[in-house]
Amino acid sequence: MSVADPKGLAYWTVADTARRVAAGEVTAEDVVEQTLARITEHDATLGAFLEVDASGARAAARLVDQKRAAGAPIGPLGGVPIALKDNLVTKGLVTTAGSKILAGWVPPYDGAAAERLRAAGAILVGKTNLDEFGMGSSTERSAYKPAKNPWDTSRVPGGSSGGSAAAVAAGLCAASLGTDTGGSIRQPAALCGVVGLKPTYGRVSRWGVIAFASSLDQVGPLARTVADAAALLQVLAGHDPRDATSLTAPVPDYGAALAGGVAGVKVGVPKEYFGPGIDADVRAAIDQVIHQLRDAGAAISEVSLPHTGLALPAYYLVAPAEASSNLARYDGLRYGARADAPDLLQTYMRSRGAGFGPEVKRRIMLGTYALRSGYYDAYYRKAQQVRTLIKRDFDAAFREVDVLLTPTTPAPAFPLGSVSSPLDMYLADVFTLACNLAGLPGLSVPAGFTPAGLPIGAQLLGKPLDEAMLLRVGSAIEGAVGLADRHPEAFA
Amino acid sequence: MSAEQKLSERSVAEMLLDWEPVIGLEVHVQLATSSKAFSPSGTAFGEPPNSLTDPTVLGLPGALPAFNRHALELALRLGVATSSQIRAKSRFARKHYFYPDLPKGYQISQYDEPLCEHGHLDLIVGAELKRVRLQRIHLEEDAGKNLHAGTVSHVDLNRAGVPLVEVVSEPELTSAEEAAEFMRALHRLVRWLDISEADMEKGQLRCDANVSIRMRGEDRLGTRTELKNINSFRFVQHAVEHEIARQLRIIDAGGRIERETRLWDETLGQSAPLRSKEEANDYRYFPDPDLPPVMVDGGMMGGILKTLPELPAVRFARYQKELGLSPDDARLLVSERGLADYFDACVAAHPSQRGARNLANWMLTELLGALNAEGKSITESPMPAPTLSALVVLVENGTISGKIGKEIFEESFRTGEPPLAIVERRGVQQISDEAVLAPVVDKVIAANAKQAKDYQSGKDGLFGFFVGQVMKETQGRANPVVANDLLRKKLGR
Numbered sequence: 012m013s014v015a016d017p018k019g020l021a022y023w024t025v026a027d028t029a030r031r032v033a034a035g036e037v038t039a040e041d042v043v044e045q046t047l048a049r050i051t052e053h054d055a056t057l058g059a060f061l062e063v064d065a066s067g068a069r070a071a072a073r074l075v076d077q078k079r080a081a082g083a084p085i086g087p088l089g090g091v092p093i094a095l096k097d098n099l100v101t102k103g104l105v106t107t108a109g110s111k112i113l114a115g116w117v118p119p120y121d122g123a124a125a126e127r128l129r130a131a132g133a134i135l136v137g138k139t140n141l142d143e144f145g146m147g148s149s150t151e152r153s154a155y156k157p158a159k160n161p162w163d164t165s166r167v168p169g170g171s172s173g174g175s176a177a178a179v180a181a182g183l184c185a186a187s188l189g190t191d192t193g194g195s196i197r198q199p200a201a202l203c204g205v206v207g208l209k210p211t212y213g214r215v216s217r218w219g220v221i222a223f224a225s226s227l228d229q230v231g232p233l234a235r236t237v238a239d240a241a242a243l244l245q246v247l248a249g250h251d252p253r254d255a256t257s258l259t260a261p262v263p264d265y266g267a268a269l270a271g272g273v274a275g276v277k278v279g280v281p282k283e284y285f286g287p288g289i290d291a292d293v294r295a296a297i298d299q300v301i302h303q304l305r306d307a308g309a310a311i312s313e314v315s316l317p318h319t320g321l322a323l324p325a326y327y328l329v330a331p332a333e334a335s336s337n338l339a340r341y342d343g344l345r346y347g348a349r350a351d352a353p354d355l356l357q358t359y360m361r362s363r364g365a366g367f368g369p370e371v372k373r374r375i376m377l378g379t380y381a382l383r384s385g386y387y388d389a390y391y392r393k394a395q396q397v398r399t400l401i402k403r404d405f406d407a408a409f410r411e412v413d414v415l416l417t418p419t420t421p422a423p424a425f426p427l428g429s430v431s432s433p434l435d436m437y438l439a440d441v442f443t444l445a446c447n448l449a450g451l452p453g454l455s456v457p458a459g460f461t462p463a464g465l466p467i468g469a470q471l472l473g474k475p476l477d478e479a480m481l482l483r484v485g486s487a488i489e490g491a492v493g494l495a496d497r498h499p500e501a502f503a
Numbered sequence: 504m505s506a507e508q509k510l511s512e513r514s515v516a517e518m519l520l521d522w523e524p525v526i527g528l529e530v531h532v533q534l535a536t537s538s539k540a541f542s543p544s545g546t547a548f549g550e551p552p553n554s555l556t557d558p559t560v561l562g563l564p565g566a567l568p569a570f571n572r573h574a575l576e577l578a579l580r581l582g583v584a585t586s587s588q589i590r591a592k593s594r595f596a597r598k599h600y601f602y603p604d605l606p607k608g609y610q611i612s613q614y615d616e617p618l619c620e621h622g623h624l625d626l627i628v629g630a631e632l633k634r635v636r637l638q639r640i641h642l643e644e645d646a647g648k649n650l651h652a653g654t655v656s657h658v659d660l661n662r663a664g665v666p667l668v669e670v671v672s673e674p675e676l677t678s679a680e681e682a683a684e685f686m687r688a689l690h691r692l693v694r695w696l697d698i699s700e701a702d703m704e705k706g707q708l709r710c711d712a713n714v715s716i717r718m719r720g721e722d723r724l725g726t727r728t729e730l731k732n733i734n735s736f737r738f739v740q741h742a743v744e745h746e747i748a749r750q751l752r753i754i755d756a757g758g759r760i761e762r763e764t765r766l767w768d769e770t771l772g773q774s775a776p777l778r779s780k781e782e783a784n785d786y787r788y789f790p791d792p793d794l795p796p797v798m799v800d801g802g803m804m805g806g807i808l809k810t811l812p813e814l815p816a817v818r819f820a821r822y823q824k825e826l827g828l829s830p831d832d833a834r835l836l837v838s839e840r841g842l843a844d845y846f847d848a849c850v851a852a853h854p855s856q857r858g859a860r861n862l863a864n865w866m867l868t869e870l871l872g873a874l875n876a877e878g879k880s881i882t883e884s885p886m887p888a889p890t891l892s893a894l895v896v897l898v899e900n901g902t903i904s905g906k907i908g909k910e911i912f913e914e915s916f917r918t919g920e921p922p923l924a925i926v927e928r929r930g931v932q933q934i935s936d937e938a939v940l941a942p943v944v945d946k947v948i949a950a951n952a953k954q955a956k957d958y959q960s961g962k963d964g965l966f967g968f969f970v971g972q973v974m975k976e977t978q979g980r981a982n983p984v985v986a987n988d989l990l991r992k993k994l995g996r
Contacts, residue, residue: 100565113564120558122565219565226792255569255794333792336597339608340562344658359601382599382787391789 020045021182022498025091025239028185029132032075032090039072039079039090043134046092050137050183053502058150058158059168059178061097062105063137068092071134078132086132088246093128094178094187096171097138098145099230100219101125108221109141109153109171112366113347122219123251124188124230131246136184140174143368144338145192145223147171148439149430150199152370157427160203161499162465166424169199169439175233176203180466181502186234186243190220192227193326194419194443197455200233201419201468204457204497206485207233208240211476212450213258215244216251222337224330225256227447236495237456237486241265244478260476268479269486274308276484279412283319284442290422296459296467297418303491304416304484314412316404321397322445327437328381328394329448334371335378341366373433402449409474414484417442419455419468446472454481456488457495515748518755523719524747526682526712527638527674527727528739530689531667532699533645533707534577540644540666541568541611541794548705552650552659560664562606567793570595574666575797576807577698578618578642581668583807584696584814585637587622591799595642595791600784603658604647612669614788617641618797624672624692625816626684627837630823630830632816635685636673642797643667662706668698674713674724679743683736686710690736691815695840709734714746716754725750726760730774733767742767746774818843826850826859835867841881842866848888853896861895869912886916894922901982907931935982937989940973943981944989947972958994969994 020028020042031037047065054060075090095101098108100122107113121129128135142152150158150173158173160166161181168177172189176199179187189196191209200207208231215230222228232243245265251257280301285294305311343349343362350361367375381390408415419442430436446453451472458469469488473481489495539546542559558566582589596614619640626633647663649656670689676682690708693699701708710733715725728750733742745767750760764783765774813821815837822833836846849862870891874884894915898908903926911922911931926932934940947969948955958965973986 100563106564108564116564118563118565120563120566218567221564222793224792253569254567256792332789336599336609336787336789339599339601340564340606342601342603342608344603345561345606346563355603379787382789384785384787387789 021049021502022235022496023185024236025088025185025234025242028091029087029089029242033079033085035079039075039134040069042090042092043068043072043136046136046184053181053183056159056164056501057161057177057181057183058156059139059174059181059183060094060137061107061109061140061153061155061174064104064135067104068134068136071129075132075134086130087242088128089132091133091186092136092184093133093243094137094139094175094184095125095128095135096141096175096187096189098141098190098221098223099124099138099188100221101135101138104135104138106138106221107155108145109143109155110366110368110371111154111348112341112343112363116346120219123216123253124219124247126219127246128188133246139172139178139187142171142173143371144221144334145171145190145195145228146334146370146374148194148198148436149425149427150174151427152368154368159427160424161502162204163424163463164501166426166465167202169202169420169424171195171199172207172233173199173203176200176205176207179203179205179233179235181499186232186239188230188243188247189233190223190228190230191443191447191453192223192229192330193447194440196231196233197419197443197453197468197470198440200455201457201470202424202466204460204466204468204494205233205235206237206240206457206489207231207455207468208244208478208481209446209453210244210248210478211258211452212447213256214452214476214478215247216249216254216257218251218253222333224333225337226333227326227330229447237454237482237489238266238269240454240485241269241482248478258476263479265479265482268483271483272307273304273484273487275310276308276414276480277310277312277412278304278484279312279314279408279415281314281316281319281408281415281417283316284417288421289418292461293418293420293422293467297416297469300458300469300488300492301416304487307487307491309484312412314408314415316401316408316445318397318400318404319445322401322448323437323441325394325397325401326444326448327377328390329398331374331378332381332391332394333378335375335382338367338371338375370433398448401445405445405449405451405472413474413477414480415472417470417472419443419470423461423465423467442470451475452478452481454485456485457492458488459492459494514755515751518751521719522716522751522754523721524677524743525674525715525717525724526676526678526743528670528672528676528682528685529711529713530670530686531645531709532581532670532689532693532701534574534666534668535697535699536571536573536577536666538571539664540571540574540642541664542566544664546665550661552657552661555661556663560606560660562608568611568791570794570797571666574642575618575799576803577666578640578668579799579803579807580696580811581670581693581698582619582622582640583804583811584692585619585622585624585640587619587637587640589619589799589804590616592616592796593618593641593799594796595794596788597791598786598788600786602646602649603656604649604660604663606647606660606663610644610646611791611794612643613641618799624670624685624688626681626688627816627819627834628681628684632820633681633684635675638671638673640668640670643669674715674727679740679747682712682743683740686736686739688816691838695812695815703735706734710739712739712743712746714743714750715760716747716750726762728760728762729764731764731766731777738767738769741769741772742774745772749774812840815840815843822859826856828860828863832860832863832867836863839881845881845884845888849892849895852889852892858892858895858899861899862892865891865895865912869909870916873913873916885919890915890921897922897926901933901935902926903931903933904979904983906979907933931978931980933982934977934980935985937985940977940981940985940989943973943976944986944993947976948993955994966990966994
């Protein structure tokens with residue numbers, strides 16, 4: 012283990028980079044060149060990127076430098092190198108969602124995330140690896156290549172935003188964006204020892220997010236510090252009329268929340284998240300965090316979320332049902348890969364047969380089954396009713412406490428190829444799913460390491476639109492744990 | 504026509520004594536919005552293929568729908584005009600099937616929570632209104648168009664995403680004529696309310712028909728077939744007529760009706776099977792998670808109620824009952840809102856309600872004739888309604904004769920000069936004063952002594968000759984009633 016070289020910019024925070032570029036201590040072009048050099052050096056090992064946009068990044072950096080030279084504002088993220096999960100649409104830059112069916116697709120438009128980052132002066136350095144269409148918890152289900160965990164490259168980085176988490180953990184970008192449908196930001200953040208924030212459903216526009224499950228998907232940042240996550244959320248959050256589920260609530264100053272401390276904050280610990288299946292090291296780390304919060308003046312209490320056990324089955328009806336519908340558009344006719352076939356039906360069957368991977372097909376079949384005529388009530392509707400019960404559990408808990416604390420995952424990163432059963436893979440998200448079903452904000456913050464040096468994440472769940480509270484408590488945990496400047500040795 | 508066909512037609516007519524056709528219609532109406540149902544692209548007809556598209560219309564990855572509120576307003580107007588129950592909270596659902604003209608692999612429609620239910624549409628049948636119940640009116644988006652050129656097919660997505668309402672009748676139409684009348688009534692209504700131009704040539708009003716037959720007196724419906732591609736009033740009538748006969752012949756031959764979808768071919772005058780029940784899609788409907796429920800509040804409803812005009816069926820009844828118009832005139836006047844509004848404005852400008860029949864006559868013959876000759880619609884009429892009304896009053900109160908009235912109409916229509924001004928300038932006021940006409944009558948009788956004698960001795964036919972002479976002397980200005988009275992008196996019969 013080593014502390015990052017203070018002279019290299021690999022592990023500079025977002026705020027540091029932005030400040031130094033704005034002050035002229037370093038040019039955006041230098042930042043980008045060093046970032047690209049690091050990606051070239053390390054990504055063959057990590058597999059974090061599917062596409063690196065060297066020329067686009069250089070052009071954007073030059074623009075930032077020119078603006079600065081001309082005395083024009085360069086934006087709050089001016090010159091900060093950021094990577095986007097490859098299910099976020101980027102104009103002119105190949106976007107595949109990790110699927111062969113979108114191989115080579117160059118979007119003619121920017122999604123809201125890319126738009127907002129660019130407008131804030133950020134440099135989009137590339138697109139990160141993911142489980143195909145976000146369906147997975149290890150990034151092994153990428154149709155292109157698996158990504159590796161920078162702390163132990165024989166292990167998975169988690170998923171589906173595994174590339175985004177690995178790239179941030181290994182200092183290949185200042186921060187990144189992921190999407191979270193059932194834990195896809197928080198779980199890889201925990202496994203890679205970075206901060207991952209899933210905002211309230213509707214807080215960040217889904218315009219340009221390649222849909223997995225529309226009622227669950229949400230874009231959010233992965234970063235090395237809570238403050239960096241707050242800085243990115245500040246740019247991403249806000250109403251977008253192109254997304255009918257986007258919320259109109261005003262966006263608070265997230266940075267201002269960070270220094271609030273936890274004195275008097277009521278932290279609930281849901282007993283259902285501390286069952287027998289949880290890894291002893293994870294348990295010990297979370298217990299340690301609980302002690303630290305109590306020492307810092309937080310009021311800790313046990314709460315109950317009685318329907319927690321129903322989250323996984325409900326999720327695996329809702330998410331595949333919506334996915335089976337969202338993925339109907341990939342028919343090989345307008346974009347992406349089209350198979351040669353003698354007629355229309357064969358074109359559909361062969362294009363989809365060859366274009367989708369096995370996990371995607373499994374979920375399309377699950378979802379198609381759940382939505383069959385006559386089965387809708389028994390499956391999809393019932394699952395939606397369960398969602399309501401889960402929401403009510405949270406509502407009741409949040410009448411007593413300000414925030415909930417849980418482990419992000421039951422166990423640290425597992426070895427590549429070690430989880431072969433789809434069901435076992437689904438269990439990796441068992442603590443993160445309920446948050447999406449209820450539409451709540453969730454934050455994973457590093458809580459320590461196992462004796463073998465694998466990161467452990469603590470998860471904070473908050474009231475709708477109370478990201479500020481998550482950032483405030485997360486920042487306190489970050490300070491108490493005191494490991495934010497520890498970085499993987501192999502990527503120093 | 505062959506003898507065999509004649510025979511079968513006779514048997515169809517005979518069979519209809521025992522068998523009752525039952526028809527339900529599903530009519531798609533394009534809403535007259537300037538942008539699409541869920542995205543900003545335009546909706547114009549006849550633009551270059553795929554020019555009215557955007558990421559949402561194209562179904563690009565990452566694109567999302569955002570509902571066009573104007574489409575909701577238009578659909579609500581139709582819901583209110585058909586006395587439908589309006590859901591305060593309705594929902595969009597996805598209807599899935601694979602086809603090249605459907606870019607997302609699903610159509611955004613409404614399923615178990617439609618905007619409107621249990622309304623009705625009033626048909627004009629003869630002098631009466633016939634009320635047909637509506638199952639539902641729901642919102643949805645249109646698909647694109649496939650164009651086949653030899654072995655190659657092209658897709659034009661300009662129409663994809665255009666907002667529609669689907670109007671579904673209860674199965675309670677009982678003849679092809681009624682089915683066509685339903686289409687006409689709906690066409691009239693949506694144009695009346697500016698909901699749609701409903702131009703059938705542009706596919707803005709499209710109809711599918713469900714047809715079945717059952718023994719008269721039977722409550723249960725027979726097996727139905729669905730007819731597609733019947734996009735004109737005439738096609739509907741032909742296709743339904745043909746389908747009723749086809750089903751009757753099958754039954755007559757001891758066969759069974761199969762549940763199937765059939766495509767009507769107007770050129771051939773027959774339908775062909777498109778798909779059977781077994782081939783039907785499972786559409787896997789579920790609420791569209793990209794779109795929040797459609798909420799309708801009291802404010803919206805109030806705004807619509809306040810601006811809703813008197814409906815065509817209501818006016819049709821009023822014109823007969825209150826204004827004494829014939830059913831034919833009433834039907835013609837309500838065929839277009841512009842006509843009815845013009846007529847109402849004429850009636851309003853007229854001092855007496857009893858003038859309505861005259862006003863209708865003048866409007867439907869003189870005014871429409873003149874407009875037609877110039878290829879103008881009623882809303883482009885150079886003659887405002889009060890002017891036509893004033894002209895009719897001049898005829899009614901005897902200031903001018905009907906014959907002169909037509910001349911005055913033509914001049915006023917052409918020049919815009921008020922009728923009374925023309926009458927005064929031309930000095931063509933009718934002469935009704937006996938003191939003025941008496942010397943003229945005396946003069947005519949004196950100058951035609953022989954004819955007067957013949958008339959007095961019984962040649963009745965000569966009376967018209969004397970009237971003509973009086974008219975000639977007065978350049979047609981003599982009031983014929985007064986002139987007739989004087990002639991009778993003075994000729995002594």
